Amino acid sequence: MDLSALFVDFDAYFASAEQHMQPFLRGKPVGVAPVMAESSCCIAASYEAKAHGIKTGTRVxxxxxxxxxxxxxEAQPARYVELHHRLVAAxxxxxxxxxxxxxxxxxxWLPYNLRETETTVQIAHNIKAAIHEQVGPWINSSIGIAPNRWLAKMASKMRKPNGLLVIQACDLPEILHELELRDMHGVGRAMELRLHAHGxxxxxxxxxxxxxxxxxxxxSIEGDRLWLQLRGHEVPDVETERHSVGHSHVLAPEKRPPAEAHAVLHKLTQKAGQRLRHHGMLACSFSVSLRYLRGGHWAEEIRIEATDDALTLARCASRLWKMRPHQAEPMLKISMVLGRLIHAGNYTPSLFTQLVQENMALEEEPAEKDDARRHAVTEAMDKITSKFGRQSVYLGGAHGAMEAAPMRISFGHIPDLDVEAD
Structure with a gap:
């Protein structure tokens, strides 16, 4: 089987990014935390810090x-995303x-005329050199080359940091035997226990x-996919479809009283709504989950007419907020989800609102005109925030909370700066 995939994995990326941006941190142990609090945890650690036993998830x-x-x-997600795009260009x-x-x-993907081992290794060296020249020498990458993407990813993990490994078909499967089960992509803690149960x-x-x-x-068929990948076969990706958009935020002490927490909910809603429109989707449900400071949890979901309108979503947030128990109780965490998504191009608007107005001979504006106006306002707000940042214009419900719930980078999701930037 020919070499067909080259995988690039940036080593200790967030910590390396900080060392790249802040020269005084270079060569020193660095931990990156989402917030500057001793109770927070490290979301990344430099290799100098890892040498002391610090890893992702270590409490500050x-x-x-x-x-x-x-x-x-403190993490700087927007800076990491900007740096990421420079690395992709390199x-x-x-x-x-x-x-x-x-x-x-x-x-x-390696083109058919670039699959000789010497050629692929030279490409890998070229990538490392381009990163150092176009971005900086403090961002290192580990590169794996193999007959399929899954094996290339495994190869990139096996010679960290700043490594390079080529896995040939003739090396399989012995070359993988040095790994632990949990090192295998797709094997988590629960899956490891299931594998143990099967000997x-x-x-x-x-x-x-x-x-x-x-x-x-x-x-499931995932077991079949792994069996094929271990043997060097190329396995097509499983197509996935987005079913929800949401955000959650652990509240700082000053944001835990109900009034301040309510404003945070509105900010989360406006962020989710902007992402919803960016993906060309409409939401048919809205759910809110609250965790109280003194213990206890509450969650509720409502079905809504398919929408991406900012004002409609804000009204839904306020409606759910009023439904919560323990109205005076301070909050610890707020989560909200826009669910049951459908593509905007596949949606047929409801006729009932217009029929009710006609039957009752109402004098107010037709529903479609009102919808068009709200859509125009929402579109104008999106354009302004895309150019000048989310704090340039927003619905009043989020006032006082715009500095809360900053951008976060989750695994597998790279925020679009036009949508996520504050």
Missing amino acids: SDARKLCPGIHIV VESCIHVEAVLSIDEMWC IHDVRSLCLAGRRKLHTAWG
Whole structure:
């Protein structure tokens, strides 16, 4: 099987980005936290910090004990996204980027005339050089090359940091035996326990397992997909469809009283609404979940007429807020989700509002004209915030909370700065 995939994984990306942007951090242990609080956790650690046992998820207070000289810095998501696009451009200058998979991962399909081992290795060296020249020497990448994307991803993990590994078909499966089960892409804690239950306790036994056994262990076709990928076969991606858009936020102490928390809910709603319109979708449900400071949890969902209108969504948020129990109780966390999404182009508007107005001989404006006006206002707001930032114009319900719930970067989702930037 020919080499067909080249995978690029940026090492300790958030921490490396901070060392790139702040020269005094270079060569020093760095932990990146979402907020500057001892109770927060590190979402990234530099390799200097990892040498002290600090990893993703380490509590900030514990990180300081493990490494007294560590520098804890607050995450700068917008800067990371800007840097990410520069890195994509640097890779693109060497070979076409087939797909960006996350903020720190991307892969390239190798054309048929560029599949000789020496050629692929030279491309990898060119990528590393382009990153250093076009972006900076403090952003390192580990590159894997293999007969399929899954194996290329595994290869990129096996020689970190700043590594390069080529997996040939003749190397399989022995080259993977050095890994732990949890190192395998697609094997989490729960899946590891299921594999143990089927007599698979290491990567060697995983590689030797038959296709039917893996299908049974996974309980789905994912087991078949892994069996094929382990043997170098190219397996097409499973098409996924977006079903919801949402945001959540753990409230700072000053935002926990009901009035301030209500404003945060409106900001989350406006962020989700902007993402909804960016994807060309309409929401048919709105749900809110609250976690109270003194314990307890409440959640509710309402069905709504398919919409992406900012004012309509704001009214739904206020309606759900009034339904919550313990009206005076301070909040710890707020989550909201716009669900049951449909594509805007596939939606047929309801005729009932217009029929009711005609039957009752109402003098007010027809519903379609009112909808058109609201749509025009929402579209104008989106254009302004896209150019000048979300704080330039917003619905009044979010007033006082615009600094709360800043941009976050989740795995597999790279925020669009035109949509997410504050």
